[in-house]
Amino acid sequence: MxxxxxxxxxxxxxxxxxxxxxxxxxxxxxxxxxxxxxxxxxxxxxxxxxxxxxxxxxxxxxxxxxxxxxxxxxxxxxxQPAEPDEVGLGRLRDTRLELAVFLVAACLYVALFAVAGFVLATAAYIASTAWYLGYPRHLVTVLTSVTIPLAAYIGMSEGLGVALPNGPLPF
Missing domain, CATH: 1.10.287 (Helix Hairpins)
Known part of the structure; x- marks a missing residue:
């Protein structure tokens, strides 16, 4: 390399x-x-x-x-020589499969966007990718995956007047 x-x-x-x-x-x-x-x-x-x-x-x-x-x-x-058992980005050894996993996750996010709404779909995407990548602090992951989409939704809908899908949420 x-x-x-x-x-x-x-x-x-x-x-x-x-x-x-x-x-x-x-x-x-x-x-x-x-x-x-x-x-x-x-x-x-x-x-x-x-x-x-x-x-x-x-x-x-x-x-x-x-x-x-x-x-x-x-x-x-x-x-230093790399160990052959060293895991790459997430949980799989083959980087092509890693990219395929993230491509499938992005497609699921797009598919759930209109049905579940912006906040729930984005929170699920952030939490699931953080879990897949092995981030150990689950409370921080949950707080981040809920706070960021909620703040973005409020900023876009109230501040800029952009209508984002709300899904089952009442706002």
Whole structure:
């Protein structure tokens, strides 16, 4: 397996270039003036572009010692031979099967989205993938998998006025 040989600054410049092109495209999106809407369609792409540009700047100005320490630990980790019994990402040894499991999980999420609603489908997806990946703190998993979709649902429906499927939930 070959190592990644670009410096973090080179990657940051490439990401910043992509972010600038993305922002240029986001500023060319037409405004929606036919109906009074609280948020214009170009707001989210512009915010994502600025976020990506900020993250690229943070990566560019990251201290070189941190990046060298990370590559040094990676180099020592790659020098040791990998155990043949070492398990990969989740619970299966074959990475193709791992990808198939996540593809099936994403398809189930899409299938349950309209029936179970945004909150329940997203909570089930987050909790099941965290369990499958072996995250040991189940209380944190449950709290996270319920809080994040609920906050996103309230923010989207109340804040932005976007109708998401509610499923059997009364709100």
């Amino acid at each position: 070959t190592e990644f040989r670009f410096s973090h600054r080179t990657i940051a410049v490439a990401i910043a270039g992509f972010a600038l092109v993305y922002l240029l495209g986001a500023y060319h999106l037409p405004g929606f003036v036919a109906v009074d809407v609280p948020v214009q369609p170009a707001t989210l792409p512009r915010g994502l572009g600025y976020l990506l540009l900020g993250l690229a700047a943070m990566l560019f100005f990251q201290r070189a010692e941190q990046a060298e320490d990370e590559t040094a630990t990676d180099a020592t980790a790659t020098e």
